[in-house]
Amino acid sequence: MTPLTSPSALSHSNPSVSVRDLSVNYGPVRALTGATFDLYPGRVCALVGTNGSGKSTLFKSMLGIVKAQSGQVQILGLDPAQARKQALLSYVPQSEDVDWSFPLRVKDVVLMGRYRTMGFFRRPSSQDRQAVAEALERVDLSDLGDRQIGALSGGQRKRAFVARGLAQGAQVLFLDEPFSGVDRNSQGTITRLLKSLAQQGATVLVSTHDLESLPELASEALLTQKRILMHDQIETVLRPENLSLAFGATETAPDSVAQKELTNV
Numbered sequence: 001m002t003p004l005t006s007p008s009a010l011s012h013s014n015p016s017v018s019v020r021d022l023s024v025n026y027g028p029v030r031a032l033t034g035a036t037f038d039l040y041p042g043r044v045c046a047l048v049g050t051n052g053s054g055k056s057t058l059f060k061s062m063l064g065i066v067k068a069q070s071g072q073v074q075i076l077g078l079d080p081a082q083a084r085k086q087a088l089l090s091y092v093p094q095s096e097d098v099d100w101s102f103p104l105r106v107k108d109v110v111l112m113g114r115y116r117t118m119g120f121f122r123r124p125s126s127q128d129r130q131a132v133a134e135a136l137e138r139v140d141l142s143d144l145g146d147r148q149i150g151a152l153s154g155g156q157r158k159r160a161f162v163a164r165g166l167a168q169g170a171q172v173l174f175l176d177e178p179f180s181g182v183d184r185n186s187q188g189t190i191t192r193l194l195k196s197l198a199q200q201g202a203t204v205l206v207s208t209h210d211l212e213s214l215p216e217l218a219s220e221a222l223l224t225q226k227r228i229l230m231h232d233q234i235e236t237v238l239r240p241e242n243l244s245l246a247f248g249a250t251e252t253a254p255d256s257v258a259q260k261e262l263t264n265v
């Protein structure tokens with residue numbers, strides 16, 4: 001196996017997310033072993049791996065939702081619970097982890113991003129309402145704010161959760177499979193939004209199965225297979241010999257990357 005790479009091209013002065021030797025077991029099942037990496041502000045990093053390779057486990061253990069057997073996580077110098085308390089960290093879960101029958105309107109879901117700063121009675125101020133309206137506009141859902149969240153399409157639901165993170169003003173965003181069950185239109189909206197948030201200084205970690213869209217989405221990637229196999233620039237991770245470490249020999253790089261590689265020789 002290729003050792004974990006930590007290329008100097010990915011280094012930066014201060015990491016916003018720092019993960020050290022993170023290991024998670026579910027009873028006898030080892031889901032993640034010794035994950036160690038840093039993420040930096042201003043970048044979108046993709047988390048890439050097969051089904052069951054530990055991507056959701058990595059997110060949940062970084063958030064403190066799943067207990068790690070060992071390791072440390074720091075988000076903006078804080079432990080994950082503190083970072084969440086201070087509304088610095090936003091998480092878009094996999095669709096299967098959400099109860100969509102819960103009777104909430106889209107704008108109530110987005111308003112949840114403001115809860116930590118709204119005080120005990122959670123009475124929204126005009127500032128809170130404005131933040132919700134702006135967030136809905138940025139994800140192109142202004143017309144659907146009063147609709148029940150369960151009555152949205154898969155892509156619209158994802159966009160509503162991204163809007164929750166926007167209303168929160170989170171500096172670190174974790175998104176678990178935001179493109180699954182999502183049409184090209186929603187995928188484009190989410191991709192543009194994540195890139196623009198990174199340009200404004202956010203740190204974005206996003207898991208995806210869609211290798212085709214990776215060069216458009218992310219500048220770097222973590223390749224996982226129950227441990228971090230590689231952390232490198234997106235072009236390097238997408239080389240067939242690297243993808244085959246995680247996916248087997250049949251997986252090939254998207255044409256755009258292959259072409260870029262060819263024109264570089």
Ligand SMILES: Nc1ncnc2c1ncn2[C@@H]1O[C@H](COP(=O)(O)OP(=O)(O)OP(=O)(O)O)[C@@H](O)[C@H]1O
Binds near residue numbers: 026029052053055058
């Ligand atoms: N609650 C659980 N109890 C026991 N084993 C679990 C649990 N959750 C996940 N696992 C196991 O841990 C491993 C990693 O699962 P995880 O859901 O993190 O993978 P993933 O990469 O997110 O998969 P997918 O792409 O299918 O969402 C798998 O072998 C899975 O079967």
